[in-house]
Each structure stands twice: as structure tokens, then as C-alpha cells.
Amino acid sequence: MKRLVALVRKESYQVLRDPAALLITFVLPPILLFLFAFAVSLDVKDVKVGVVLESDGTQARELAASFAATPYLKVTPVRHRNEVESKLVSGELAAIAVIPSDFEARLLEGQGGAAIQIIADASNPNTSTFTAAYLQGAFANWMSSEGMGGSGAAGIQLQQRFWFNAELESRRTLVPGAIAVVMTMIGTLLTALVVSREWERGTMEALLATPATLGEIILSKLLPYFVLGFVATAGCAFLAVQVLGLPMVGSFPALMLISAIFLVPALGQGLLISTVSKNQFMAAQLAVMTGYLPSFLLSGFLFEIQSMPWVIQKITYLIPARYFVSSLQTVFLAGDVWPLFLRDIASMLAVGALFFGITRLKSKRRLD
């Protein structure tokens, strides 16, 4: 016990004197949170589109005006398509909507014939889909306001309602994801670095030559970073709710419990990396490749897991951040859904046990 206390104290001194650890724990989280809250957004707003008004009719002009009035679009109105086509090619515009000279006639004809033409730049598929949908939506709105909605299926109005994130603001799902990224950095990257640092500087050799046991050495590496991770999570949650104004439907204890559980696989992964690679450079590379990047890409934080290829979907089961992101989003947006939490907690513990198990098999209390 005395040895463990001594080792933990030593580790804590080192954390306090290590600018990198302090940076990752206290500076990186707010930066990431603000980045995801304000700079990164999956919502498409102010998309630049060109509206070519070839017709002089009243209805055509009203439609053009209603395009311009849509908050999601930023319209460049012109009279000829050649004026905007080059801009679409150069990427200045995301799409063009053409209101043809025979627009009114086509409208009257109705049934089947396209009244307007939409050309979207599909080199960015996501945005082009959104833009085309916005334009179509704006057109449909205008049609219905003109009393020409649909094919006359009178009376049936479609009212959409989005649950849990009614305004469809992506920051509400991104910020919880950012917390997962921060925790992965602290849990996996920092732990991987500190153990390999001991090998690199030759201090591990000196430690192993004392009566300290392997368990004590490993535990002393985990405890301080567990506390750091905990502090960082609490800080992130505070920032998210108080400063960024995120709603938190679930409870704070639930959030902390989930975070604490997530640290088990995260620390386990860091420890495993540092056992396999005994220099800091290699450890950092591995931690970024297997911890940091997957927490971004494979956790369901930025990209839907359901839309990933089958193989990748299977791989995500090994990424602890996957379970963490799902629970975090639930706690922030939906509330304390215990069946879901318990399932995620069990999965995280299982992955953690796997990492610790391999570490135990791989580590020896000797140098050879």
C-alpha cells in the first residue's frame, strides 16, 4: 500500500509538471467543444445557389422571390443560365434552379412535366443532396401556398416532427461526441505515453529492480489518469450545459457513471499500447490510429454506423467510444434510459476486460 501511494504521488507530480498532460486535460477540451459547437456543423445553411429567371410571368417572379426568402439558401438571381453555369463549374455555387420561359404554361399543363430544372454540383454529394432537397422543398412550399400542392389529394397535410432534437441542430449531437474524443485522448493517449516514457528513459528498469509489484506499477499509472479523465468530463459537461446552452435531459450522476465506465476500456487500451510499443513515438502513433481516429470516425459521432459497410460495422463493436457516444447522446438529448445505459456499460466493460487481459498476458516483471 505504501508503495502504491508513493507511486501514485510520483505520477501526480509528473502530471503537474508535464505541460502536455495539462494541455490535453484542461485546454484541449474547451477548444474541441467550441470547435464542434460553432465551427463544425453538419447543418447546411446559406447554401449559395443561382436562380435563373427566364420567364417574366408573375408566378415565376413570386417563385424566385420565395427561393430568395428561404433561410437556408443564398440566392444569386440572374436572367440567363450562361451567367451562372461557369460559377457552378468553379464551385462558387452549389446548385442552379432554372425557372424556364414557359414556366407558367408548364404549370398549367401540370401532371408529370417538370416545371423547373435543378442542377446541383454533386462533387460534394452530401451538400448537393441537401441543396436539391431544399430547393425542392421551397418549390413544394410555394406550390402548396399557391393552392397547387400535389395532385389534388385534398386536405392531407404532412407535418414532420423531430424528436429529441427538434431543431435538428447538429451541435446537440456533436458536443457529446466531442466529450468522447477528449476522454479518449486522456485515457488512451496519455496513458500510452506515460508508460512508454518510463521504458524510454530507463526508469522502468530501475522501478523493476525495486520490490514494487507489477500490479502496483500498473495501478499507479491508471489512477491519476482516471482522476484527470473524470475532471475533464465534468468540465466538459459544465461547459456544454452552462456555456453552450445544451439541454441536458438526463441526470448528472448518470453522465459521470457512464464516463467512469468508459475510462476502463480507454485506459486499458492505452496500457496495452504501451506494453506493445516501448517508445513514445510508436505509442503516440498507435494511440492516434487505434484510439483517437476511431473515436471520431467509427463511434457514430460524425458518421452513422448503420450506413457503414458491413465489415466496418462489425469493427465498431470493438471501439469503446461507440458505446460511450451512444450513451452520452442519450443522456444529453433523451434522458436516463437505463436499459440502453446498462447495455452500453456491459459492452464497455467487456472491451475493457479484453484489453486488460491481453495486457496481463503480454507484460512481464522482467526485461527479457
Added chain:
Amino acid sequence: MAIDVVITDVVKRFGETTALDGISAHILGGRLTGVVGPDGAGKTTLMRCLAALMLPTAGSIALCGHDVASEPGIVHELTGYMPQRFGLYEDLSVMQNMQLYADLRNLDAGPDGELFARLLHFTGLEPFSGRLAGALSGGMKQKLGLACALMARPQVLLLDEPSVGVDPVSRQDLWRMVQELVAAGMAVVWSTAYLDEAQSCQDVLLLNHGKIVYAGAPEDLTARLRGRSYLMRDICGNRREALTRGLQLPSVRDGVIQGASVRLVLAENTPADEITSLAAQYEATLVQTPPRFEDAFIDLLGGGPGGVSSIAERMEPIESRQGVMVRCHELTRRFGEFTATDKVSFDVRQGEILGLLGPNGAGKSTTFKMLCGLLKPTSGLAEVVGLDLRHSPGKAKIQLGYMAQKFSLYGLLSVRQNLDFFAGVYGLKRALRKERVREMIALFELEPMLDVSPDDMPLGFKQRLALACALMHRPKVLFLDEPTSGVDPITRREFWTHITGLVGKGVTVLVTTHFMEEAEYCDRVALVNRGQLIALNTPDQLKAMVTDQDTPDPTMEQAFIRLIERQNALEDGKEQAA
């Protein structure tokens, strides 16, 4: 006398390589045992096996009656172990490091306790107890490492190459401390590549290729060489040339330069006829001298390398005779408040070897770096081949070759790629580049190693490759920064054979070193202390400066220590007076 460690038929293999090949030995309490051998002989592996950090592949080690393999816990309790880099946490203070190691051994000790006070006093670290270990000098780190290893009053103290990269003054301090421990009954095992240290041990285990080639008192080994060591004194003419010719004689086993003299060791049962006539040619006096441990060591390992450098042999001589090749005048470099180099002035003439010596942190590296254009001086002049390094650093750098500490080769490139790279860096034209690379491969016999990474090569090859890279552009001046640190005596001799040959062709050499033996090869030695040049003279003159009744014939090391201490006492006296 109690036998503390019994080593029985220990074999240790790492995959294909056999690091220890059937070692048996006894290590006694109350005695200092040196584990000596060339680089890669298995010294560190043996130390780690003794500390229960590695398990022997076969055989057994019993430490105070406890088997290292089955009772590692008890072994850790009984031993104090100081690994090569001292095992200190650089971001913890001296006191925090000590507290950690005390707690790890379940000792009830603290900053106010008697144990810490005793250890701090013993190591002379009292004034620095609050300082971060990373901010300590090499010598002080070593003392702190020792204090941590001594924490639990171990029965057996294992020190793995404790004096690598540590200056002679600190080495002497450590030596004194270890002597005290031995006198108190501890068994101390000290592994080293320095043979003068081995000579002062009570017992030595001499390792080569994983086998013990000698075990016993160093004097007994040295005694075998009685009557075979000679000194050629008062040489008229070039002493380096005399050494080269001496080494070519069939009756000569080994030879080195010792100040103005040449030391030669004869092969067993050979008359001194050949060297007598050699001495006569140089009008030198040939005297028998007591053998050193190093003579015996080299003899046991099969003699030193030959005297002719294939490299220098095939190099065309440098034509231009410009007199002074390197000049510095009032050279000064400050880092903030701290003056690393303080108004240092000296000249180096063509074909001269100048050694830059000084304790750790004395400023010799700073001076050195300014002279080869790696660091800008705060004030003063630095010239190479008449070119001011401040105004034409590019032109000056083409004139000099630089071999950095640890060789700075690229481990991820093959030998050939390293050569190509350095040829390119020095701006050689395509055709010339190809020719030079081919030439270097032939000269340095690198052919069999071309596709190997420098990291996987023996140290001797690495050193040759580094030298080849530095010579690619035929520099007139060669800068060597601790070129043979951690290298065994045979490889060191081989290296100096090349340097000697190059100097014979008119190359000028500047070298920094901690090896006093290396200083002997220098024509002149510049001694730097606390940023200032405190002496600049031939090795023999420096020795003469400290000669007195007690030490009529001081070694270079003694001269170094005395001169430094004298200067420090002088300055401290001034400070107190002021």
C-alpha cells in the same frame, strides 16, 4: 570471506544471439568486483540477470543463497541496482526521487530523517535537494542514482556502467564513495568499459563474446605482461609516424601514444630487438615500463589493430599549407544570464590534433559547436580555413567535416543510402558523388554491410561509417565530438589509427573527449572549466604543471582533476574574498 553471489553456468540467449555463454563466477562481499569487457561483450545482460531483471536461459544465479529465478522478490530486497541512465525521474526533485525509492522499499524515511541526511551528506547533494533531477549535471545525477540505489542498505550493489559520459572529477568522487561502501562489507559490482577503473577493482570478471576470459585480481593479469611494456621517450620527429611503424612490426602486440612518448607492448616471448632499432631510428630512448591493465586486456583479446589506416593511405594529401586552420578570438556565448563560453581564444595549425577537455557543463560543447558553425557566437571571432563563420558559414562548412556524438546516422536508411545522402548534403556533383561513395565503400570496407541499417551494425562499423560520411567532401578540418564514448579499447585504437593517418595527410583535427587516453593522442589540449580556457598546452606539459613530490609521474587524468580543482579553489576563494 562471505560469498555473496554464486553464478553457475549461466547462458542467456536472445533469439539467435547468445549474450552470455556459460558464465560461472563468485562475487564476494566486502570487495569491489569489476565486470569489464568490450562493447557487446554481455556486461549489461549479466548485470540484469544479477538484478533478477532477466532470467538466464540456462544455469543459475544465487544471491545471498536466494535463487534469482525463483525468488526475485527477495533478490530485489537485497540488491541495489543503478541502471545505465541512473533510473531517475527528471521531472521530480532530488528529494522526491529519494522519497519515491524509499517508499518503494517500504522504508520509514523522510526528508527530516536520519537516512536521508546521511545519504545526502554522503553524496554531497545536500545543497541541491530541492532541484529537479533533470537540472542536475551528469555527475550529480550519477550521485543521486547511487543514493537511490543505496536506499535500503543493500547487500549487493549493482552499478551498470556508472561512469559513462561523466567527467573525471565526478568519477573520482563516485569511486571514493564506492570504496567506503566496500569497506563497510557490501559487495559492489561495477561494470565498465574504462580499463583504468577495472585496474582499481579488487576483482575483475573480464568478458568477451559472452564468455569469461579472465577472473581474478587485475594485478595478476597485469603481472603476466611484466617485461613486455616499453616506452619510447624523447622521439625526434613525428611520434605518430613512429607509432604507425611500431605497430607494423611483427613483434609488437599493441601500441598507443602517451603524450610525447609511444607505448609499445611486445608479443609473448619476443626479444626487443625490433623496437630497439626503431627507437634508434628516431633517436629515442627505449625504457621498460610497468605494464598496465589495458596492455594485458588488449593482449588477452588478441592484440590491437595494425598501424596502417587503409583510409588515410589512399587519400591524397592536402596540398595547401595555410598555417592556422582554425582560429577563435575572445569567443563568447551567453544563454540568458549564463555564460557558457567566456572569451576563449586559441589557434589550431594545419596537421595538428587539438583536444578540447573539461568537466560536464564546462562549455566545451558550446565552444565546439560555435567553431563548426552550429551555434552563433554572442561575440568574438571564429574562423575556419580563414573564413569567418559569421559572414560565410556556408563556405566555411564545406571546408569542415563533422562527426557528431552517437554518430548521427539514419537508422531507417541503409548504409549505402546514408552515404548517398551525406554526399548529396555536401553538394557533390552527380558524377563525383558516385565516385566518392564508391571510394568510401572500398576504403572503409563497407561492401558486406551496404544494405544493413546502421542501427544493426556493430559499433566499430558504425563509427567507420560516420567517419566515411564526414570525409565524403574531403574536408581540411575534422571536428570529432566525443567520437569514442562507450567504445571498447580495440575499436578506439582502430579509430585513432585512421585519425592518425589522416593527420599525416595534412588534415587538422579538433576533438572533444572524456577519455584521458584519447587526450594523449592530441598535440595540444585545451582545458575548459566554467566557460573559460584555463590551460592550453601539450599533454606532457599539462602533466608537468601538477607534478609534485607525491606524484612524480601524474597521469593525464590526475592532471585534469588537479588543474580543475585548483582553478575552482581559486575562484571560490575570490568569491569569498569579495
